[in-house]
Amino acid sequence: MTEPFDAVDVIRAKRDREVLGNEQIDWVIDAYTRGVVADEQMSALAMAIFLNGMTRSEIARWTNAMINSGERMDFSALGKPTADKHSTGGVGDKITLPLAPLVAVFGVAVPQLSGRGLGHTGGTLDKLESIPGWRAQLSNEEIMDQLRDVGAVICAAGSGLAPADKKLYALRDTTSTVECVPLIASSIMSKKIAEGTDSLVLDVKVGSGAFMKNLENARELARTMVDLGADAGVRTVALLTDMSTPLGLTAGNALEVRESVEVLAGGGPADVVELTLALAREMLESAGRPDADPEAALRDGRAMDAWNAMIRAQGGDPDAPLPVARHTETVTARASGVLTRLDAYDVGIAAWRLGAGRSRKEDPVQAVAGVEIHAKPGDTVSAGQPLLTLHTDTPERFTRALEALAGAFDIGGTLEEPRSIVLDRLANDVVPRGLRTTETGGAR
Amino acid sequence: MTEPFDAVDVIRAKRDREVLGNEQIDWVIDAYTRGVVADEQMSALAMAIFLNGMTRSEIARWTNAMINSGERMDFSALGKPTADKHSTGGVGDKITLPLAPLVAVFGVAVPQLSGRGLGHTGGTLDKLESIPGWRAQLSNEEIMDQLRDVGAVICAAGSGLAPADKKLYALRDTTSTVECVPLIASSIMSKKIAEGTDSLVLDVKVGSGAFMKNLENARELARTMVDLGADAGVRTVALLTDMSTPLGLTAGNALEVRESVEVLAGGGPADVVELTLALAREMLESAGRPDADPEAALRDGRAMDAWNAMIRAQGGDPDAPLPVARHTETVTARASGVLTRLDAYDVGIAAWRLGAGRSRKEDPVQAVAGVEIHAKPGDTVSAGQPLLTLHTDTPERFTRALEALAGAFDIGGTLEEPRSIVLDRLANDVVPRGLRTTETGGAR
Numbered sequence: 001m002t003e004p005f006d007a008v009d010v011i012r013a014k015r016d017r018e019v020l021g022n023e024q025i026d027w028v029i030d031a032y033t034r035g036v037v038a039d040e041q042m043s044a045l046a047m048a049i050f051l052n053g054m055t056r057s058e059i060a061r062w063t064n065a066m067i068n069s070g071e072r073m074d075f076s077a078l079g080k081p082t083a084d085k086h087s088t089g090g091v092g093d094k095i096t097l098p099l100a101p102l103v104a105v106f107g108v109a110v111p112q113l114s115g116r117g118l119g120h121t122g123g124t125l126d127k128l129e130s131i132p133g134w135r136a137q138l139s140n141e142e143i144m145d146q147l148r149d150v151g152a153v154i155c156a157a158g159s160g161l162a163p164a165d166k167k168l169y170a171l172r173d174t175t176s177t178v179e180c181v182p183l184i185a186s187s188i189m190s191k192k193i194a195e196g197t198d199s200l201v202l203d204v205k206v207g208s209g210a211f212m213k214n215l216e217n218a219r220e221l222a223r224t225m226v227d228l229g230a231d232a233g234v235r236t237v238a239l240l241t242d243m244s245t246p247l248g249l250t251a252g253n254a255l256e257v258r259e260s261v262e263v264l265a266g267g268g269p270a271d272v273v274e275l276t277l278a279l280a281r282e283m284l285e286s287a288g289r290p291d292a293d294p295e296a297a298l299r300d301g302r303a304m305d306a307w308n309a310m311i312r313a314q315g316g317d318p319d320a321p322l323p324v325a326r327h328t329e330t331v332t333a334r335a336s337g338v339l340t341r342l343d344a345y346d347v348g349i350a351a352w353r354l355g356a357g358r359s360r361k362e363d364p365v366q367a368v369a370g371v372e373i374h375a376k377p378g379d380t381v382s383a384g385q386p387l388l389t390l391h392t393d394t395p396e397r398f399t400r401a402l403e404a405l406a407g408a409f410d411i412g413g414t415l416e417e418p419r420s421i422v423l424d425r426l427a428n429d430v431v432p433r434g435l436r437t438t439e440t441g442g443a444r
Numbered sequence: 445m446t447e448p449f450d451a452v453d454v455i456r457a458k459r460d461r462e463v464l465g466n467e468q469i470d471w472v473i474d475a476y477t478r479g480v481v482a483d484e485q486m487s488a489l490a491m492a493i494f495l496n497g498m499t500r501s502e503i504a505r506w507t508n509a510m511i512n513s514g515e516r517m518d519f520s521a522l523g524k525p526t527a528d529k530h531s532t533g534g535v536g537d538k539i540t541l542p543l544a545p546l547v548a549v550f551g552v553a554v555p556q557l558s559g560r561g562l563g564h565t566g567g568t569l570d571k572l573e574s575i576p577g578w579r580a581q582l583s584n585e586e587i588m589d590q591l592r593d594v595g596a597v598i599c600a601a602g603s604g605l606a607p608a609d610k611k612l613y614a615l616r617d618t619t620s621t622v623e624c625v626p627l628i629a630s631s632i633m634s635k636k637i638a639e640g641t642d643s644l645v646l647d648v649k650v651g652s653g654a655f656m657k658n659l660e661n662a663r664e665l666a667r668t669m670v671d672l673g674a675d676a677g678v679r680t681v682a683l684l685t686d687m688s689t690p691l692g693l694t695a696g697n698a699l700e701v702r703e704s705v706e707v708l709a710g711g712g713p714a715d716v717v718e719l720t721l722a723l724a725r726e727m728l729e730s731a732g733r734p735d736a737d738p739e740a741a742l743r744d745g746r747a748m749d750a751w752n753a754m755i756r757a758q759g760g761d762p763d764a765p766l767p768v769a770r771h772t773e774t775v776t777a778r779a780s781g782v783l784t785r786l787d788a789y790d791v792g793i794a795a796w797r798l799g800a801g802r803s804r805k806e807d808p809v810q811a812v813a814g815v816e817i818h819a820k821p822g823d824t825v826s827a828g829q830p831l832l833t834l835h836t837d838t839p840e841r842f843t844r845a846l847e848a849l850a851g852a853f854d855i856g857g858t859l860e861e862p863r864s865i866v867l868d869r870l871a872n873d874v875v876p877r878g879l880r881t882t883e884t885g886g887a888r
Contacts, residue, residue: 176455
């Protein structure tokens, strides 16, 4: 036995509310990556962390150990600033699609390594795969080339980046250890730090459709991630944004691509445009482009040009028609009045059950499946008027999707004060590498 | 997907401190036995149970589900009462060896399905296997025959009995989810109830050498098991007994067999005799033999005859010499005075490291390894006098065994009031099947 620790002791320590030592954390992550710590041991440890927590310094060490489990990317050879964005996941959250090309318009490299949907929240790669020909898998060299030539890339994270996190992420999903600040924060930040971006903007969702149901938990998650960014020298800004109702008017893969293209064409739903611009401004500011005008770039076609270039660079045809569902079903208003609530979680579950998401990693998704929204909270509706259209290729899925929507709306009652999408903002004071003064103190 | 539940939901419910439903419990145990619930899911659930607990009725249902995972034995065809004993495990706890034949002397069937040692506590089967020729594996038919002819049998539990418990027990050992009342109680009681005994006496150990370090936890465990016995119609008595110092003067396999034979010959250490008689009286009382005199049976050779018959029936030669260690090392007193403490856990770890126990299920044990004790708390010792003799066939093991003993004794200081071995007693009021009045109300 040449291992310096035994997993049983590490689990017991956390179970008994002890603070794990640095060497214990380094070892358990490394040994889990090597397969010496078994899945059933890591899941017991994850549950103990879920219920007993971790200190700030345990989380930092845990994050670092996950970074060290794999390779680190380095974009400094590009000669331009890099900015990345991460969303904690919501319903109808297609913002990455218009955002990445929009920011790239201003000479900022946007390396958007993304994931697939699991559970009721959609996955960026699943959405883009509804575009004929588009491929998610790129080599590191292809990523660099595309960042240099196009500026934006949205692709799958390579298997070399934080492999410990990949293994743990899949494990947490099947063991009910997902909604836990230390594990969420370290998972997100290990990938983003390993990816080597200079600056990072986090979209931390709050509300029924998000992992964090209330502002307090979301703020704790945001604070933890912003601090982890500071430890790693990555400029990190977190916007806390509303996810009590779906973002935009669509939830589903091809449906969300269509809506994203509308935004890039200068139109689209007001909330999607507002959040896209808010995140773009943060990314541009962090990347040293405070004077950039992203609103103009949406209006004048530059963002759309960048989108077309980005899709084509990955084999996609931006002009090809998107697939359309063979079956639809309409949900209508039962009464007349003001729509006071449209629940994000319920709509997410419905879209998922229609085929837009997967129950298990290996399940396929339907490009066409999802929910189209015809009225948002604050709108006045009349009885019989369509509220939602459900889309799927497999009509036997309608029943369970409709069940999910049984309590999804309120008509009448009191409308909550319309709140801004952006609820709060946290940031660290790291100066991104590309903007740092030289060591002798002079500005570049 | 034809499963009525998803493990993720069951884990989440317990994680969030909900009470699990009966159907959820039945399903999760059954699905785990079938391999549909994965080890990493069950270990996360076990940790959530460890940290959030289970209600009395959850524990009862969990126990029942484990019983239903396998076969149930039935000894009613024997035409004599059955009594069984279980110890929660301690250091030097060889009581089963003299106890089973002693109780059988009085016409009570003692089906003692036992386990192997894991960690610092010894295993009854490991001890008996130091007798040349003795075998632990018997068929159900052999068990019945031996109970009829000899009255006592100590053997391995067949794989058909509570297979869910077997799987979960091994899992808990590697995931730090052992020392948890609901899981310990349901594990013990599911096996004992499935085994079909009429009455059960539990020896619940308390102290450094036991899983339960304090009386309060031990009482909770005892109460839980006595209640589970009541639910299943099994007369159950629990004695809480001291395990702060080793029982008797030996810890190790062949060493403990030798001491057990001394007790059966009418001698042996006072504490071993006291506990053997206390448990025998409870078993005999429960089995309808309140007037039996076990002390006489130790004195007059009847218990030894039953032992010899029991060992021979399982292929063992009770007259063959027991194996002896090739190497010994003596630990002497550093000062003169009263020995005020000899720690059970430390001695257990030393015996284990000498080779008496195993780290992993598949490890072999040394029959000869262990610790011989020359002075017990309350004895006056002189500097240089031998306190312990360590036995092993592999002398390189002495170093780590001696390390375990570094803080095992106190000489001088204050001696705790010598307490009785039996600290408390709990019982349910079930009348064992063999002693029940008939349905028309008359006594048998």
